[in-house]
Amino acid sequence: MKQAAPPALTETQTKELAAGEADHEPTTLTFHVVGGSFYYVPNMIKVKKGDKVKIIFDNAGGMHNFVLDEFGVKIDPIKSGETQSVEFIADKAGTFEYYCSVGSHRQMGQKGQLIVTE
Ligand SMILES: [Cu+2]
DSSP states (O other), rough: OOOOOOOEEEEHHHHHHHHHHHHSSSOOOEEEEETTTTTEEEEEEEEETOOOOEEEEEEEESSSEEEEGGGGGEEEEEOOOOOEEEEEEESSSEEEEEOOOOOTTTTTOOEEEEEEOO
């Protein structure tokens, strides 16, 4: 499978990331994450402990999923052009890696960080 250039952040994604990063009381946050070969955009998401996080995963090309072990998140692999979403509560602080568990995509760089602050 060919390496693809990751797309730039959309205006919506930029706003979503800013909302997660801003000081706030626990709330519901939505993040559109685009996955392709072999990247996620964004590859860093910041939230506060206690936030309810909704990930809307868009597959830009290839066969990919979205896994975040520490929060029991695992979207089944989806095909190019498909979208799948998942929700979880960010109930612990720390830095956690989300990744694609298809083939060796994680090793090839399809991963990102969820940073949960107190
Ligand atoms: Cu993948």
